[in-house]
Amino acid sequence: MHIVIVDSSRVVLKVITGLLEPRGHVVNTFTDSAAACAFLEETPSVRVLITSLEVRPMTGLELCWSARLLAEARRPLYVITMSSARKARNLAEALDSGADDFIEKPPGAEELHARLRAAERLTTMQDELIRLAETDSLTGLLNRRAFFARVGAVAERAGNHGTLSAVFADIDHFKRINDEHGHDVGDAAIRAVSDLLGAQGIAGRLGGEEFAVVLPGLSLAAAEAVAGRLRLQIRDLRIRGTRGPVRLTCSFGVSTWCEGDSVTALTKRADIALYEAKTTGRDRVVSAETDIVLARAG
Template sequence: MHIVLVDTSRVVLKMIAALLEPNGHTVTAFTNSAEALAYVEDTASVRVLITSLEVRPLGGLELCWSARLLAESNRPLYVITMSSARNARNLAEALDSGADDFIEKPPTPEELHARLRAAERLTTMQSELIRLAETDSLTGILNRRAFLQKARDAAERVGDHGRMAAILLDIDHFKRINDEYGHDVGDAAIQAVCRELAVEGIVGRLGGEEFGIVLPHRPASEAEATATRLRRAVESLRIRGGRVPIRLTCSFGVSEWFEGDTIEGLIKRADIALYEAKTTGRNRVVSAAADLVLARAG
């Protein structure tokens, strides 16, 4: 596991790291608690935070509380506090501040490894629960809620002056596929389309036969090229469903991020462009031009 250690003493940090690293753990040590918190926030691979209560500039209890807030934002993180003065008050304060466990400083090897085995069990379970909560069960990609949340997070990183684009796509005549060949074939069609959506971006199933893609730091021109490539890939698919293979096509709508935009606005404009693609012949890529958005919104 990736473990972050925080203590004011470099001797203590070296001693604990020497106990952990031979067992395959990756250890990152800090004497500054604010720097440690920033590192944990930016490094998703961190699974365990071990901190003394006697740290600064953030106190140990404040560090525990801040780390717990990070863990509540859908990431597994186990927090262990250390203190050379083990008493009921310290233990209660640490647990009330978000710590999962409490050990004396310096810890014995046996106790430390036992605590980390518990941490590994819990964070593994948390990771699986998060995966189940965020994943569409049919396709294995993000569900609508997780897609929108990750898109909002990406928008914050991009900022007002950054680049980002969105693609919405919808399987053409999907109801006819379900009606003529059954829902099993419809599910197979959805899964086949999903397998083609292996792009560097945020990909999710928004519901039914509709998918969304958000491409951070990419302009509309690249999104249009991506959508065109995906359209051709879907067009070449063949699905088993009867005496002859079933052909599929998809329609695509593309939109681009602009200053002061929101994810909801970005997705809405792509949806308007997708509607235009569906109503003007299907199996097309349409970009959300300003006049098109105004016409559909009016």
């Protein structure tokens, strides 16, 4: 596991690190609690925080509270507090501030490893619950709610001047596939398309046969090229059916981030472009920023 340890004493940090690293744990140590908090925010791989109550500039209780807020943001994180004075009040305050466990300082090897085994069990369960809550069960892509939450976080990091594009996709005549070949073949088609889309960027199944991919760092032209390749790859798919291979196509709508934009506006434009592709022949890529504007100008 990836573990962060915070204590004002470098000796204590060295002792605990010496107990953990031989067991294969990845350990980062801090004497500055504010620096530790910043590291936790930036490093989602951390699964356990072990912090003394006697740290500065943030107190141990404040660090516990900040870590708990991170954990509530759909992220597994187990918090263990340490104190050289095991008092009922210290224990109660630590637990009330968001700690999961309490250990005396310096900890004994057996007790520390036992508590970390408990931490691993709990964070593994939390990981699975988060996966189930955020993942579409048929495709393994993000579900609609998780997709828009993830895109919102990416857009916030991109800011006004970031580069970010969206591609919306919809399987053409999907009802016909279900009606003529059965729902098992329809499900196989959805999975095959999702496998291609999921390899491109932040991908989600928005519902039924509709998908979306957000491409951080890609311009409109690059996103159009991605959509074009996907269109051809999907045309080449052959889904096994009871009466032979089943072919399918997809329509695509593309949009890109503009200064002062929002996720809602970005995805709305991609959705409008997708609708344009569906209503003007299908098996097409339409861009919200070029094709639709040119069509209206004409």
